[in-house]
Amino acid sequence: MVASRELIAYNDLKKSIIEPGFCILCGACEAACPVHALKVERDTLHYLFDCSKHLEFCPICYDVCPFTEALLLETLSFVTDAPYRRESMGYYRRIVLAQATDEKLRELSHSGGIVTALLLYGIKTDFIDSAVVSESEEEVPIRLRPSIGLVPDDLLSTVDYKHFPSAVATAFGKAVHEYGKAEIAFVGTPCHVRAIRKLEAWEHKIIDSLKIVIGLMCLWSFSYPELTKFLKEHSNIEANEIKRIDLDKKYRILTADNREIAISPHEVREHTLNNCRMCQDFTAELADISVGGAHPLSDWSIVIIRTEIGEKLFDEAVKAGVLRVKNIEEEPEVYKHFVEMAVLKRRYAINEIEKRKSDNKPIPPAFARAVELLPREESLLSMLTAGQIMTRDVMTITPETTVEELLSIMTRHHHMGYPIVNEKGELIGIVTFEDVSKVPASKRSQTLAKEIAHKKLVTVNTDTSAMEVYEKMDKRKIGRILVVDKENPKKLLGIITKTDILHVLRWPMKRKR
């Protein structure tokens, strides 16, 4: 952590982000720099001249970088007007399954074709006047280049998400300064989305031209040199032979001559970008609309709608017949896979952060903040009690609920854990998503909740301090704690999740009842 900030932020940026290798080449710093001193080239960020000769004081490049701790709380404020908040999904209004009605779009994008359909609809109806997306390079299809789509034809060449870095934030800056666009749609991975929200939180003038942010759900992005070296040694594939990389339960690499190599996430983790290993954001929690694959369905996508403007564009596109939707409750398998991916990413990230902390290796400042509390946050939590922050309306299940019914409940309500209460109103255990996903699909209708429940419960009372609640959850690595009556420990009074605590820290006045 940097003790005091220097007058010119570039020195801090270099020390905390560029030298330890945490730069993902998004180009937010390039777009935001008022003297254009930074430029993202192929695989590095160049510092073109000494900007301190032109400026007395400038915090911009450090503040807008998605991996610094500056303005993190403020970036969240763009999505917190949403009614729902869940551990793996962030803040949102609705989760649906959707697909483009145009079959050709679905074919080209190898999934629902949602992003392309939304952007095409947006441009045709003047909702947006341009879109910042990424396209493949001709010689090496897996390398990405940011592009600014001005007419529908531009967008059709940029379908099909690839898991490689792309300087989309630079392209956003270019769309504003050079193309003079004023209603821009921005499409990017969770880190790109965070960069744009940081620009928005900083109130930079190029953000006046932003209309909507579409996030792509992302497990990890690859480091081009490392992955191509690995593939050459492991399976003798050249970089330019790779046509596409898909992700369902494994990464599937498809070559130009139609060979397919499958690699597990665990194996491929070593070849991802440094930051990706510590990133906990699978669903692009700060976007207006988040879109991702809906495995096992091959031509549908999961869409998470978070904000008013996201809802407006999506609903209009559905009404115009460009997209069709399906209730996610009809496909519990899709929901299960989706949450498993989010949980996997979070688990790997937390393990990696703790490993690096104990090895004394550097961590991006933004991620270090995600697992530590500031002193003022600790004192705020010590002043609050469990009774003040808990949710009283707890969704419970009976001991005889089958796992199949439970999965259907989870798909409908999106909670990750459900306490089990028997007909006498007594608390007897808790079942979480992890327990449910361990049960094979064929046995779901026969297994009862009480068989897979945790009977030994971690509980607190209403007058336990919130700080103690947080520490208990942190120590035992659980996502929720049950609040019980001091006199009658079997009487369930409320529940507190990790996200409840983080929400209270950010919005102490807006406590949910």
Place this chain on the structure above:
Amino acid sequence: MAIIREALKQLFSRPATVKYPFERLAVPEGFRGRPVWGMQRCIGCGLCSRVCPSGAIEMIGKGMEAEITHYVDRCMFCGQCAESCPRNAITMTKEFELADYSREKMVYEYKRIT
């Protein structure tokens, strides 16, 4: 002959004179009048001061404690300061009636609250 016809026509049409200062015309859209600094948005980077072609802007201090002094008698209303500000802290207002008898009075100071 045409000239006499024109003169007679003018005799009966409404005069184009605007009886300034009792009547005033509205300034057009995008008119660059006196620039105004919004100090709650200013970060004290000093770009406006460096970029001003006439040296009409002085920044005292730097960073979040910086204060701005604008010499209107030097200002040429080009708008470069507003253009360069990364945070849109400077707005070109429509004020143009700025003439005065003494240069010392034509100085605007922008300080920080607290």
